[in-house]
Amino acid sequence: MPEMASGQALDTFPRLLVEHARVRGGKPAMREKDLGIWQCWTWHDVAEEVHALASGLAEMGLRRGDNLAIVGDNRPRMYMMMTAVQCLGCVPVPLYQDAVANEMLFALLDAEVRFIFVEDQEQVDKLLEIRDQLPLLEHIFYDDARGMRHYTLPYIHDIRELVAMGRVHNRNHPDLLAHEIAAGAADDVSVMLYTSGTTGKPKGVRLTHAAFISAARGGAAFDHLSADDDILSYLPMAWVGDHLFSFAQAMVTGFTINCPESAETVMNDLREIGPTYYFAPPRVFENLLTQVMIRMEDASRIKQKMFHFFMAVARRSGAEILDRQPVSLLDRILYALGDVLVYGPLKNVLGMSRIRVAYTAGAAIGPDLFRFYRSIGINLKQLYGQTETCAYVCLQPDGQIRFDSVGKPAPGVEVKIADNGEILVRGPMLLKEYYKRPDATAEAINADGYFMTGDAGLFDADGHLKIIDRAKDVGKLANGAMYAPNYIENKLKFFPYIKEAVVFGDRREMVCAFINIDIGAVGNWAERRGIAYAGYTDLAAKPEVHGLIEECVEKANAELLREGPLAESQIHRFLILHKELDPDDDELTRTRKVRRNFVAEKYAPLIDALYGGRSSQYIETAVKFEDGRQGKVAADLAIRDPKTFPVERRAA
Amino acid sequence: MGREFGEVILDLQSVSLAFGGVKALTDISFNVREHEIRAIIGPNGAGKSSMLNVINGVYRPQQGEIILRGQHFTRMNPYKAARAGISRTFQNIALFKGMSVIDNLMTGRNLKIRSNLLQQAFWWGPARREELAHRAKVEEVIDFLEIQHIRKTPVGRLPYGLQKRVDLGRALAMEPSILLLDEPMAGMNVEEKQDMCRFILDVNDQFGTTIVLIEHDMGVVMDVSDRVVVLDYGRKIGDGVPDEVRANPEVVSAYLGASH
Numbered sequence: 001m002p003e004m005a006s007g008q009a010l011d012t013f014p015r016l017l018v019e020h021a022r023v024r025g026g027k028p029a030m031r032e033k034d035l036g037i038w039q040c041w042t043w044h045d046v047a048e049e050v051h052a053l054a055s056g057l058a059e060m061g062l063r064r065g066d067n068l069a070i071v072g073d074n075r076p077r078m079y080m081m082m083t084a085v086q087c088l089g090c091v092p093v094p095l096y097q098d099a100v101a102n103e104m105l106f107a108l109l110d111a112e113v114r115f116i117f118v119e120d121q122e123q124v125d126k127l128l129e130i131r132d133q134l135p136l137l138e139h140i141f142y143d144d145a146r147g148m149r150h151y152t153l154p155y156i157h158d159i160r161e162l163v164a165m166g167r168v169h170n171r172n173h174p175d176l177l178a179h180e181i182a183a184g185a186a187d188d189v190s191v192m193l194y195t196s197g198t199t200g201k202p203k204g205v206r207l208t209h210a211a212f213i214s215a216a217r218g219g220a221a222f223d224h225l226s227a228d229d230d231i232l233s234y235l236p237m238a239w240v241g242d243h244l245f246s247f248a249q250a251m252v253t254g255f256t257i258n259c260p261e262s263a264e265t266v267m268n269d270l271r272e273i274g275p276t277y278y279f280a281p282p283r284v285f286e287n288l289l290t291q292v293m294i295r296m297e298d299a300s301r302i303k304q305k306m307f308h309f310f311m312a313v314a315r316r317s318g319a320e321i322l323d324r325q326p327v328s329l330l331d332r333i334l335y336a337l338g339d340v341l342v343y344g345p346l347k348n349v350l351g352m353s354r355i356r357v358a359y360t361a362g363a364a365i366g367p368d369l370f371r372f373y374r375s376i377g378i379n380l381k382q383l384y385g386q387t388e389t390c391a392y393v394c395l396q397p398d399g400q401i402r403f404d405s406v407g408k409p410a411p412g413v414e415v416k417i418a419d420n421g422e423i424l425v426r427g428p429m430l431l432k433e434y435y436k437r438p439d440a441t442a443e444a445i446n447a448d449g450y451f452m453t454g455d456a457g458l459f460d461a462d463g464h465l466k467i468i469d470r471a472k473d474v475g476k477l478a479n480g481a482m483y484a485p486n487y488i489e490n491k492l493k494f495f496p497y498i499k500e501a502v503v504f505g506d507r508r509e510m511v512c513a514f515i516n517i518d519i520g521a522v523g524n525w526a527e528r529r530g531i532a533y534a535g536y537t538d539l540a541a542k543p544e545v546h547g548l549i550e551e552c553v554e555k556a557n558a559e560l561l562r563e564g565p566l567a568e569s570q571i572h573r574f575l576i577l578h579k580e581l582d583p584d585d586d587e588l589t590r591t592r593k594v595r596r597n598f599v600a601e602k603y604a605p606l607i608d609a610l611y612g613g614r615s616s617q618y619i620e621t622a623v624k625f626e627d628g629r630q631g632k633v634a635a636d637l638a639i640r641d642p643k644t645f646p647v648e649r650r651a652a
Numbered sequence: 653m654g655r656e657f658g659e660v661i662l663d664l665q666s667v668s669l670a671f672g673g674v675k676a677l678t679d680i681s682f683n684v685r686e687h688e689i690r691a692i693i694g695p696n697g698a699g700k701s702s703m704l705n706v707i708n709g710v711y712r713p714q715q716g717e718i719i720l721r722g723q724h725f726t727r728m729n730p731y732k733a734a735r736a737g738i739s740r741t742f743q744n745i746a747l748f749k750g751m752s753v754i755d756n757l758m759t760g761r762n763l764k765i766r767s768n769l770l771q772q773a774f775w776w777g778p779a780r781r782e783e784l785a786h787r788a789k790v791e792e793v794i795d796f797l798e799i800q801h802i803r804k805t806p807v808g809r810l811p812y813g814l815q816k817r818v819d820l821g822r823a824l825a826m827e828p829s830i831l832l833l834d835e836p837m838a839g840m841n842v843e844e845k846q847d848m849c850r851f852i853l854d855v856n857d858q859f860g861t862t863i864v865l866i867e868h869d870m871g872v873v874m875d876v877s878d879r880v881v882v883l884d885y886g887r888k889i890g891d892g893v894p895d896e897v898r899a900n901p902e903v904v905s906a907y908l909g910a911s912h
Contacts, residue, residue: 034795035791035792035794035795036787036791036794036800036803037791146796146854146858147854147857147858149857149858150857261800262798262800265800265801268801
């Protein structure tokens with residue numbers, strides 16, 4: 001194992017790793033459930049393996065400054081590879097593992113990838129599909145040997161061979177790696193993450209060791225994270241949030257990352273690990289709550305009564321108790337009782353008994369949802385950040401939690417609002433550059449060194465930042481009223497029956513919407529009413545379901561009425577789409593954000609029907625299946641006109 | 653694919669089976685080579701399942717012989733068959749619906765358990781070590797079939813396609829050298845069929861297991877199997893590689909339902 005020259009600062013990830021192996025070598029660094037048992041790697045094991053990987057890569061010809069792509073589920077060796085690559089002064093480029101081959105092609109070409117580390121046969125097959133378009137690709141390493149026996153191509157290697165080779169190399173050149181690690185500098189690029197490409201081609205965001213370490217240190221100090229914390233790493237490694245929480249913060253504080261057995265077992269693994277620190281996008285919290293509610297409906301009468309009684313207590317006082325605000329003695333006693341009878345067992349089922357801090361971000365979270373988790377004693381908070389800022393701009397301080405803001409600027413970060421409402425940020429966590437795109441870099445960072453987030457927001461009276469919408473999405477209706485599509489869509493999506501919504505209205509006389517129903521929640525609703533259905537398309541076409549969604553839309557309209565400038569944005573007409581919007585059909589990004597313009601083009605006849613006053617419209621849509629085959633779904637979609645409320649116009 | 657087939661390991665010679673006056677199988681001979689995937693096809697009532705039942709000794713043929721690795725059996729029985737490394741799945745799933753997936757798979761290890769009832773009851777010493785080893789084997793099967801997420805779910809609560817996969821898992825837990833699959837893809841949708849095909853090919857490829865399978869879906873049979881036997885009304889009307897069988901006029905007429 002390379003010894004570090006004394007006095008070198010802990011300012012790069014490889015140096016942090018060496019330090020952890022020295023200070024807490026015997027403490028678990030990573031766990032993964034394999035063959036039904038949690039396997040453990042100590043910091044010492046991790047350092048040893050990382051150094052073997054790095055030496056192997058050096059032997060294979062990886063040169064300082066090269067990019068190495070990493071594609072796969074969250075697995076210990078995938079994380080180790082990140083540091084191994086960094087040891088050599090190279091840049092790991094994690095890519096989304098569920099992207100189809102052609103989507104990966106762009107990033108692989110753009111990053112001039114010569115070496116790629118993938119998880120399994122599935123990923124290798126994808127690469128072989130596009131092999132002839134990748135002239136630079138030299139070596140493919142795979143982690144899971146299953147099904148790989150017949151792959152005899154000379155450039156495909158088992159990662160174990162690389163590790164073995166690295167160990168030999170390490171013995172023969174004992175100083176090489178220490179030298180390489182010492183040669184690294186804090187302002188070297190530590191990782192390149194591709195933006196999801198909501199607008200145009202993805203861009204490679206180059207972030208430095210210094211940026212991620214400052215973001216990780218800031219966040220860890222803010223939430224008092226220590227080496228004793230546990231986190232479940234299950235979100236895509238290509239996503240900046242996972243890189244911050246599962247990689248950078250773990251490397252900074254020395255806590256343990258836990259990798260699930262498979263994507264389907266995450267909920268189970270969560271229960272077994274009982275993380276103390278947890279991150280999930282709102283939809284995960286929403287799914288969990290939906291499951292709880294569905295199961296409660298099937299519970300016995302006594303249990304239901306008990307649940308509803310204590311949930312009422314929690315709604316009244318739970319969040320206040322968590323925030324240490326004054327609460328009546330009776331409620332305190334009831335809450336303590338509820339904790340024993342309901343909240344405790346519930347948290348245990350959810351795998352959240354040990355959680356000290358939980359974060360959500362990436363999309364707006366519904367007030368009921370947010371309050372539910374806080375009221376049962378889970379310290380759920382929101383944060384705000386982008387890929388370009390290491391996912392680190394604003395954090396909600398303990399005790400000052402609001403569902404409609406994202407908190408105060410994080411330690412070390414300066415935030416200001418531009419004249420057009422755009423949020424500007426500055427600090428050590430900013431990106432170094434967009435890869436090979438100096439034009440884009442210059443466009444994103446202004447002369448004062450502020451990064452332009454592209455989000456529109458405002459500070460409230462207490463200095464909490466509130467995000468309204470994407471700055472460029474904020475438009476105007478034909479009558480000049482402000483129109484913020486995401487804001488309206490989120491309002492719709494807060495209803496459990498609505499999974500996805502796309503609204504239109506920019507420079508139009510009224511707002512109309514496409515709705516995707518939530519097949520789980522609406523399906524359950526239909527079952528309880530004895531409505532038979534054959535699948536999504538069938539369920540979405542039921543008049544009863546239209547009625548249900550109409551009620552939701554009308555409630556949303558009533559809320560919008562009370563929101564000043566947005567009152568004009570009430571939804572006048574809507575339809576329920578005959579298929580679920582899907583990233584495979586390019587309608588959503590891989591992070592499940594709606595690509596509004598694409599959807600508008602694809603379903604242009606539907607928009608014409610909405611604005612043309614028609615009451616139904618026939619449509620036929622091509623769909624891509626997971627295996628790449630094509631199919632078609634067709635339906636005659638009914639259009640509804642929900643109630644809207646007259647806006648009182650004040651005379652100017 | 654360029655796989656190597658070994659010796660004939662299972663040879664059926666002039667097997668005839670009748671239930672009273674009903675002749676289920678008439679004078680059927682065919683063999684199975686090591687490592688191959690051998691399909692038995694035929695219209696309903698052709699005698700396919702009876703054929704499998706003869707191989708693993710559920711039915712005793714009135715005439716004929718089964719030669720398994722050079723050993724002659726005139727009377728095979730299920731126990732002997734299982735001991736000889738033959739395991740099977742059933743057309744209508746034969747699992748314990750109330751038991752978890754793990755427990756069902758553990759039943760597949762039953763024949764290999766050496767410790768006695770008393771030792772197991774107290775989970776003492778050798779029994780404990782043995783169970784751990786068996787459990788490890790079962791976990792490998794779970795990993796192989798990608799059913800980690802339903803490990804502890806009672807089988808009765810699983811959808812049909814997954815139950816079929818668990819049934820295959822139970823057969824695999826025995827570490828068979830010959831695997832008999834009775835309509836492994838019946839009643840599945842396209843995606844489930846694709847998964848099952850992949851598992852069958854992987855079993856054959858990774859463990860070198862010889863597979864005899866009955867299947868109705870001709871597309872699947874022609875894609876997956878190395879050699880195909882065709883039965884019709886208890887007689888063998890074709891035998892050979894898929895292309896030969898497809899070109900056989902008798903097979904075509906049996907499948908197109910021409911008059912007999």
